Amino acid sequence: DQQVKQNSPSLSVQEGRISILNCDYTNSMFDYFLWYKKYPAEGPTFLISISSIKDKNEDGRFTVFLNKSAKHLSLHIVPSQPGDSAVYFCAASVGSNFGNEKLTFGTGTRLTIIP
């Protein structure tokens, strides 16, 4: 049972344009959501997160939007840069108990930025 779904395995975007990565979840108990970025041969690194009490969180070029009623979140990258080419994982947890997180990951979306 895939509780966190990323239905687009890959996405190509022109440099300078907006990249939008989508994620859907089925478990209504999830109330904390994160995006991780992964380069080849490296472990995932934390990018940005959002609590269910918010509908938007912004950090520089990265913005995450949460639509609780639709159980949907998205990551916007503006403007997209070649260094953004990576696999992006959406993850969710029940609670944001830092230091004791049990994350459920999606299958990932491979983002390719075209120069």
Place this chain on the structure above:
Amino acid sequence: EAGVAQSPRYKIIEKRQSVAFWCNPISGHATLYWYQQILGQGPKLLIQFQNNGVVDDSQLPKDRFSAERLKGVDSTLKIQPAKLEDSAVYLCASSSRNEKLFFGSGTQLSVL
């Protein structure tokens, strides 16, 4: 600050053989996790330690997988005997209070 260290980086074994992975978390991180990432899938939690105690091992196939965390620092994950479907990247992560998970680079296991 040194990151999460894992070894080996790659391992190739035949089915029914045994294999062990090692992880050294970030200094001071009380919580340590082992994740399994099969090709084309997201990481799946296998086991979570808090210091040297197991917090969650509900998704660990205990008939063949075992893990320990010595003195609440380093950890080893063992598979005995390995099956073809165990081919994956095994990721170790650690965290402390008020911090996100930090992942190591992983061990890529191929079972032939």
